[in-house]
Amino acid sequence: MNPLLTPASLDELVEAVRSTPRVLVVGARTKPRLSAVPDVALLSMTGLRGIIEYDPTEFTFTALAGTPVREIAAALGEKGQYLPFDPMLGEAGATLGGTVAAGLNGPGRFRYGGVRDFILGVRFVDGSGRLLRLGGKVVKNAAGFDLPKFFTGSLGRFGVLAEITFKVFPRPASTLTLRLPAEDAAGVTRILTAAASTRWELDALDASLDESAVCTRLAGPVPAIDALAGEILARWPGRKLSPEEAQTTWSEAAEFSWAHPGGVLVKVALTPAQLPALSALGRNLAGARLRATNGGNAAFLSLPTPLDAARLGEGLRALGIAALTLRGDAPLWPAGRDKPAIASAVKAALDPQNRFPSLDD
Amino acid sequence: MSLSPILTRLAALLPAGRLLTGPAQLASYESDGLTAFQERPLAVAVPETADEVVALVRFCHAERLPFVARGSGTSLSGGSLPIKEGIVITLNRLNRILRLDPAQRFAVVQPGVINAQVSVAAAPHGLHYAPDPSSQSICTIGGNVAFNSGGAHCLKHGMTSNHVLGIKAVLATGEVVEWGGASREQVGPDWCGLFVGNEGLFGIALEITLQLLPKSECFHTVLAGYRTLEQAGDAVSAIVASGLLPGAIEIMDALALEAASAAVHAEYPPGCEAVLIVELEGPRETVAVERVRLDEIIAASGPVEARPARDAEERLAIWKGRKSAFSAVGRLSPDFIVQDGVVPRRRLGEALRHINAWSREMGVRCANVFHAGDGNLHPLILYDGRVPGALERAEALAGRILKMCVAMGGSITGEHGVGVEKRQYLPDMFSVDEIDCMKRIAAAFDPCSIANPGKMFPVAGALALVQHGLHPLEKAGLISRE
CATH class of the missing domain: 3.30.465.10 (Uridine Diphospho-n-acetylenolpyruvylglucosamine Reductase; domain 3)
Structure with a gap:
């Protein structure tokens, strides 16, 4: 059992890092594979929570990294704003820091961008135990290297995020969700590709490959999205979901409630053109379930057991698709990963004593 | 003229004629968009393929020869200012x-x-x-x-x-x-x-x-003139508070308007201290709903006049005036520097009041064009480099503006980068440890300090500023800003 440190202040956080030779930061552990590292003290951020600054007129907020994303969504929602990438696993308790470290985007990523596009600044503790602030607190900043972006997806291996500043947007007046069935994976891909290039400015564009159906969301003024929905349904057969059905659909996507409990859950980054091949790969793995998001630029693949994880890895490597295991007993990087010399050099720059595990641990 | 041994070896990496070393050839590379700084490099390499670029960089690494990569040289922060003891690698021919x-x-x-x-x-x-x-x-x-x-x-x-x-x-x-x-x-x-x-x-x-x-299917672009900058600023606040998400919100002040009018014959509402440009974009159905809301907000903000663009041509004319503002200011003054500090949006009015007060107090004219939606200022600080002390006064005003941006919780640069121009202000924004962290990262990528050294980080000893900031080709009479 790994020891667990629970700092309750930034001072305690810095002290915890300095006094621990081998340490990995965790949030609510909703993506447990990311922190399944042997022989390391875990540093829980759940005691460092709360919004520090939020001025709706600035379109920015700053919060401690341990703040649950659902708390942030509620605070923003009161002012008619939101994080447009739809943070994942909010109901499960996911934290803001964990969302950044995992680099995980929800369905809304499609329209305006993901975590990397909305993160503005960070305070973090580097491997030397220094509390540093990089990036900025205003919506636009080009001073210094963009470490906040680099931390997106860095899995806590380069530093401990303490405080994060994000850009937010006004929440659209209303939304409308359509379900568009397709023949097969190729049909799904055709709809995803075509819909992404239209004038409609869709808010989300997901698909279930198991059900061969595209789910898309429109957002904006009611008369406008009603008109656009009519045009979409004239192009492809399908139907409007009721507000309740839509709520269920997007909540299932955000919470992975469609995936196997206790199974393996893998995120893959791909192009829409690779989706049919990925779907074919999934069909060869017993019980696999596959959902595409971000217009087919990302997908989540769920396996009921770890038994097929090695075959999944081989298949992904053959397709040249990068992947990350979020939960379950499978390699962290099922398809492997590139290891340029610069990656080690930057790791050494930020963490000279290897206090944090490497991306391979 | 015979080349030094290192340049002779360098020249061997490229086909004949693609290592420029003659003074006349080097002249156009001495400055970029920040003309107050000039430096002549040892040579300019003109690669045409990625392999040639890789070979050049590997040569520089092996020989510890500093290099500056350069595109069209439009940096406003001196980002592609050459290094005296190094080379410029110009990338314009890798244009596919x-x-x-x-x-x-x-x-x-x-x-x-x-x-x-x-x-x-x-x-x-x-x-x-x-x-x-x-x-x-x-x-x-x-x-x-x-x-x-x-x-x-x-x-x-x-x-x-x-x-x-x-x-x-x-x-x-x-x-x-x-x-x-x-x-x-x-x-x-x-x-x-x-x-x-x-x-x-x-x-x-x-x-x-x-x-x-x-491409957005539909735009609704409005140009509105205001008696005062504060009114324009208040209009921005009202738009932001409304829940609309315009594609762009820009403001130009009186001096910038004067320049743009002269340069592109744009016509602005008379007697205005500020012009606001707001643009909505999206599917036509969405814009049709949102433009009503925007027009109401603007009408309620007390403009002298509000002019929605009636067609694509009028929209382009609005943007042409805005985007020509920098070069247009060149008509008002022989020299200028552009700052691009950022302040929290709610403090834009306050920031502009400070800038105007300092401008009067220091006797330095300053035109303002800014991305109001982002809080990104663009004070164009005018000076005549032939007047002794003028550049120093302009730099002093620029420095006060940058320090104000940091004090307000903003940034020294929204989009131009630090370059050489703002490197001495980096410590106003970041601590010693934070700069050390960034330097360690830079050293990981460039252990020999050969890639664009002297940019971003403060260095001991200031660069010598030239007293008159014409571009080297302007000095040579080859180009002008007309």
Whole structure:
């Protein structure tokens, strides 16, 4: 059992890092594979929570990294704003820091961008135990290297995020969700590709490959999205979901409630053109379930057991698709990963004593 | 004239005639868009292929020869200012769009491709490349990547970094890396995000994968004139509070309007201290609803006059006036420097009052054009380099403005980068430890300090400023700003 440190202040956080030779930061552990590292003290951020600054007129907020994303969504929602990438696993308790470290985007990523596009600044503790602030607190900043972006997806291996500043947007007046069935994976891909290039400015564009159906969301003024929905349904057969059905659909996507409990859950980054091949790969793995998001630029693949994880890895490597295991007993990087010399050099720059595990641990 | 041994070896890496060493050949590379600084490099290398760039960088690494990568030289922060004891690697001939995939909406381009050319190539497919710096008709993607360039549409669409999906680069160590790719998603640390905005300190991008977006179907662009800057600022606050998300919110002050009127014969409402430009974009059904709301807000904000663009031509005319403001100011003054500090949006009015007061107090004229939606100021500080002390006074005003931006919780640069121009202000924004952290990262990419040294980080001893800031080619009578 790994020891667990629970700092309750930034001072305690810095002290915890300095006094621990081998340490990995965790949030609510909703993506447990990311922190399944042997022989390391875990540093829980759940005691460092709360919004520090939020001025709706600035379109920015700053919060401690341990703040649950659902708390942030509620605070923003009161002012008619939101994080447009739809943070994942909010109901499960996911934290803001964990969302950044995992680099995980929800369905809304499609329209305006993901975590990397909305993160503005960070305070973090580097491997030397220094509390540093990089990036900025205003919506636009080009001073210094963009470490906040680099931390997106860095899995806590380069530093401990303490405080994060994000850009937010006004929440659209209303939304409308359509379900568009397709023949097969190729049909799904055709709809995803075509819909992404239209004038409609869709808010989300997901698909279930198991059900061969595209789910898309429109957002904006009611008369406008009603008109656009009519045009979409004239192009492809399908139907409007009721507000309740839509709520269920997007909540299932955000919470992975469609995936196997206790199974393996893998995120893959791909192009829409690779989706049919990925779907074919999934069909060869017993019980696999596959959902595409971000217009087919990302997908989540769920396996009921770890038994097929090695075959999944081989298949992904053959397709040249990068992947990350979020939960379950499978390699962290099922398809492997590139290891340029610069990656080690930057790791050494930020963490000279290897206090944090490497991306391979 | 015989070349030094190192330049002789360097020349051997390229076909004849592609290492420029003559004084006349080097003149046009002595400055970039920040003309107050000039330096003559040892030589200018003109590669035509990515392999040649890699060979040049590996040579520089082996020989510890400093290099500065350069596109069209439009940096406003002196980002491509040459180094006396180093070379310039000019990338304009790597100007091919290598791939354009309209179905998956991305383009792979070489670093010397002109920003606007990407959108031109994408246009037949109904797509465009969103970042639109004012210099987009000449600046290159490689330079945009190095300095994370912005533009008028950042509030909604973000900066260059938000549109770069993949980068193949040669690092200052000679290592060639490939990060990201055609997917709009990734797993693992965001190396592309780290590379964009490196100010040339990490290496040279060889191939850049850019996301393309569908062109907005419909625009509603309004130009509104106000008696006072405060009124224009209040209008911005009201628009932001309304829940609308305009593609752009820009303000020009009286002096900038005077310049733009003279340069492109734009006509602005008379007697205005400020003009606000707001643009909505989206599907026609959405714009039809939102424009009613916007027009109401503007009408309630007390403008002297509000003019919605009635057609595409009028919209382009509005933007032409705005984007020509920088060059237009060249007509008002022989020299100027442009700052691009950022303040929290709610403090824009306060910031402008300070700038105007200091401008009067110091006797330095200052025109203001700014991305109001982002709180991104662009004071154009006018001076005549032939007048002793004028540049120093202009620099002093610039310094006060930057320190004010930091004190208000903003940034010393929103989109131009630190370069040489603002490097002495980096410590106002970051602590000693924070700068040390960034220097360690720079050293990881460039252990020999050969890639664009002297940019971003403060150095001991200031560069000698030239007393009159004409571009070297202007001095030679070869070009003018007319």
